[in-house]
Amino acid sequence: MKSNNTFRIALFPGDGIGAEITEPTRLLLDEVAAKVGGFGFDWAPCEAGAAYYRKHGTALPDHSIRTAREADAILLAAMGLPDVRQADGREMTPQIDLRFEFGLYAGVRPVKPIPGVRAILADPRAHDIDYVIIRESIEGLFAPYAPGTRDGDGEARETMVITRPVCEKLFDFAFKLAQERGGEKKVTSVDKANVFQAFAFWREIFYERAKGFDGVAADHAYVDAFAMTMVQKPWTIDVAVTENMFGDILSDLGAALMGGMGYAPSADIGDEHAVFQPCHGSAPDIAGKGLANPTAMILSAAMMLDWLGAKHGSREAGVAASAMRRAVDEAFGGGQLVTCELGGKAGTEAVFAAVRETLARVDA
Numbered sequence: 340m341k342s343n344n345t346f347r348i349a350l351f352p353g354d355g356i357g358a359e360i361t362e363p364t365r366l367l368l369d370e371v372a373a374k375v376g377g378f379g380f381d382w383a384p385c386e387a388g389a390a391y392y393r394k395h396g397t398a399l400p401d402h403s404i405r406t407a408r409e410a411d412a413i414l415l416a417a418m419g420l421p422d423v424r425q426a427d428g429r430e431m432t433p434q435i436d437l438r439f440e441f442g443l444y445a446g447v448r449p450v451k452p453i454p455g456v457r458a459i460l461a462d463p464r465a466h467d468i469d470y471v472i473i474r475e476s477i478e479g480l481f482a483p484y485a486p487g488t489r490d491g492d493g494e495a496r497e498t499m500v501i502t503r504p505v506c507e508k509l510f511d512f513a514f515k516l517a518q519e520r521g522g523e524k525k526v527t528s529v530d531k532a533n534v535f536q537a538f539a540f541w542r543e544i545f546y547e548r549a550k551g552f553d554g555v556a557a558d559h560a561y562v563d564a565f566a567m568t569m570v571q572k573p574w575t576i577d578v579a580v581t582e583n584m585f586g587d588i589l590s591d592l593g594a595a596l597m598g599g600m601g602y603a604p605s606a607d608i609g610d611e612h613a614v615f616q617p618c619h620g621s622a623p624d625i626a627g628k629g630l631a632n633p634t635a636m637i638l639s640a641a642m643m644l645d646w647l648g649a650k651h652g653s654r655e656a657g658v659a660a661s662a663m664r665r666a667v668d669e670a671f672g673g674g675q676l677v678t679c680e681l682g683g684k685a686g687t688e689a690v691f692a693a694v695r696e697t698l699a700r701v702d703a
């Protein structure tokens with residue numbers, strides 16, 4: 340952070356709907372900083388993504404990595420276009436490369452429906468869902484140093500990697516979060532330890548680390564059963580920690596329970612760096628139509644403010660995070676603001692305008 344309480348933010352609009360939700364979020368962040376006072380932002384736009392790859396042959400250029408490394412935080416919208424692929428058939432995934440580059444092992448994905456947004460589950464207890472999925476984000480089935488192989492037309496393989504150092508940091512992160520967040524104080528290991536050695540190892544380390552956190556309960560569930568719990572009795576979950584691929588899938592289920600991808604924020608956190616980005620992708624099916632719901636991006640920006648505030652001891656950044664969340668809650672609270680993804684009329688501009696207007700009014 341610069342001496343004048345200015346946070347330098349590496350800003351990656353990326354692809355598809357990315358640019359549509361980035362600029363207005365930047366504007367809201369500038370406005371909330373001015374409203375709260377005591378801190379500000381220095382924006383560093385960064386190029387990366389599938390469209391960039393199409394022009395330049397690389398999806399994440401060195402100069403963008405450098406800018407991100409020097410920044411206080413990284414705010415990213417979405418990257419990837421399904422028709423832009425490498426020779427082996429895979430897409431470019433610079434948003435995942437950033438996690439490896441900066442050791443962002445903890446993918447934090449809160450599942451907390453916004454009051455006033457149409458509930459997906461009929462059970463009234465679903466209004467009180469408030470839990471966090473921690474997705475391990477630098478190894479598992481995505482481990483970059485154990486790339487898949489393909490043997491001609493006969494066979495293709497992938498390798499799952501679970502290591503002790505990453506597990507220890509990840510589980511400590513999850514237990515600490517459960518300790519701090521004021522929920523039931525319970526961490527659930529979501530794994531498949533009945534079938535895979537890697538998960539038996541994972542679970543062993545999980546219970547070892549649990550011993551260091553008095554007052555936080557530890558339990559476990561197989562991923563298949565846990566998927567059912569997320570739908571049948573999600574109010575019983577507090578913090579769930581899981582492998583990369585499982586977390587990828589389960590967090591989309593969590594997003595659906597909040598109303599859709601446009602409502603689900605996330606953070607990828609490491610020891611030094613962090614990326615904040617909505618759970619969703621570049622949504623090429625709605626790009627350019629003004630239909631994207633920017634709420635997930637706004638809430639990811641609020642997570643960034645919380646993280647910056649905690650890291651730099653900035654009370655003001657924490658206050659700004661709460662103000663942004665309250666503005667979102669109030670904008671949707673009356674039930675009149677219904678986004679396109681839920682069959683309503685509110686597109687990107689309408690949601691931003693509503694949040695901006697409430698942000699100007701809420702106490703900070």
Ligand SMILES: NC(=O)c1ccc[n+]([C@@H]2O[C@H](COP(=O)([O-])OP(=O)(O)OC[C@H]3O[C@@H](n4cnc5c(N)ncnc54)[C@H](O)[C@@H]3O)[C@@H](O)[C@H]2O)c1
Nearest residue numbers: 417418419420421434600601619620621622625631632680
């Ligand atoms: N973190 C990332 O950058 C990230 C994450 C997932 C997918 N991707 C990439 O994004 C591209 C599209 O992937 P996909 O279609 O599987 O997933 P997606 O999340 O982009 O879209 C899935 C569905 O959710 C809808 N949706 C997503 N975000 C929305 C929003 N803000 N408002 C309203 N509706 C929204 C889309 O219209 C689509 O119907 C692919 O290239 C994929 O690799 C990137």
